[in-house]
Structures are given as C-alpha cells and as structure tokens.
Amino acid sequence: MDLRDVTVRLWVPRSQVALLVAMVESYESLGVVRIVDAKKALAEIYASPSFLDLLLDLLQDLSREGISVNVLEISR
16 A cells, blocks of 8 residues: 555646635545646645545546646646
C-alpha cells in the first residue's frame, strides 16, 4: 500500500477559490487545499491515494454545477 499523498494541481476562477476550499474541507479527510498563486488562482490539493477517486468526482461535480475547475496535473 502506497501511503504517499497525491497532489492535484488545478486552476479555478478566483471568485470560486473559497467555495473550492469549503467543499474539499467539508469532506473529512478528503484533502488539504493550498493556494499556490492567488493572482492566477492556482491551487494544489493534497490527498491520500485512497481518496483520489472521490476527490476527482467532487471536482467533476463542481464543473457540472458551473464552477470552472481545470485539473492541470496529478502527481503521485
């Protein structure tokens, strides 16, 4: 079992950053959001490999709800 965190780097509109943080943090242990560049609205989410699928589902659901979430990279 691999216990290293997975990093999901993404872009979200600046006006939606707080919502992204709230949504990820509302799921206990789903991940930790770090804003890499506030001006460019680049963020990273650190997650356990066992929660990656759930995290990606959440990001896809946000996109379906009209929040532009653009996953740039997933580092394992």
